[in-house]
Amino acid sequence: MRIAVCDNDEPEVSCIKKLIAEYQISRKESIDCRYFTNSTDFLCELKGGEYDLVLMDALMPGTGGIETAQEMREIDKNVRLILVSSSPEFAVDSYRVGAYYYLLKPVEADSFFALLDKIGGELSAQVELGFVLKSKTGVVRITFAWIVYLEVMNKTVFFHLADGTVCETTAALADFERKLLLRPE
Numbered sequence: 259m260r261i262a263v264c265d266n267d268e269p270e271v272s273c274i275k276k277l278i279a280e281y282q283i284s285r286k287e288s289i290d291c292r293y294f295t296n297s298t299d300f301l302c303e304l305k306g307g308e309y310d311l312v313l314m315d316a317l318m319p320g321t322g323g324i325e326t327a328q329e330m331r332e333i334d335k336n337v338r339l340i341l342v343s344s345s346p347e348f349a350v351d352s353y354r355v356g357a358y359y360y361l362l363k364p365v366e367a368d369s370f371f372a373l374l375d376k377i378g379g380e381l382s383a384q385v386e387l388g389f390v391l392k393s394k395t396g397v398v399r400i401t402f403a404w405i406v407y408l409e410v411m412n413k414t415v416f417f418h419l420a421d422g423t424v425c426e427t428t429a430a431l432a433d434f435e436r437k438l439l440l441r442p443e
Contacts, residue, residue: 259290261290261312263314265293265318271295284371285375297322306397311374314339333396336390404420408434
């Protein structure tokens with residue numbers, strides 16, 4: 259699992275580091291974690307698709323967690339976002355930006371571990387059911403069951419999905435043939 263933690267509260271970051279280390283030992287999981295102390299550094303390094311989970315403080319100096327999450331969603335629509343705060347007042351706003359969950363500080367081991375277990379299970383299932391695509395609008399996850407048909411025009415592949423959206427990428431169809439032909443559909 260690849261995690262980014264964006265929080266300016268040093269004691270809380272230390273707590274999260276400790277919890278992640280405990281989780282790795284108890285579950286024998288490998289977690290790659292990057293830490294950011296402000297939203298500007300996080301957004302400058304964000305390309306999309308490099309994290310499975312982002313833990314973000316809802317209140318940070320400068321650009322706050324909610325605003326950062328809005329900008330993050332423009333780059334990566336699929337990353338799971340957990341907003342963390344010492345107050346429940348931002349919980350409703352967190353879901354407006356597509357938060358996966360909202361945690362109150364101090365983060366407790368039991369609830370955090372349960373969330374990581376759930377996300378790990380979902381990630382394992384996703385690997386089998388789809389693939390990540392770098393489209394013109396950002397990084398998106400394409401689920402095999404949602405593909406209606408593909409269209410190719412001038413080195414551009416268009417993925418027409420069941421919900422009516424079309425994801426386009428500059429690539430050759432041969433880049434996707436192996437993945438697609440392995441599916442019974």
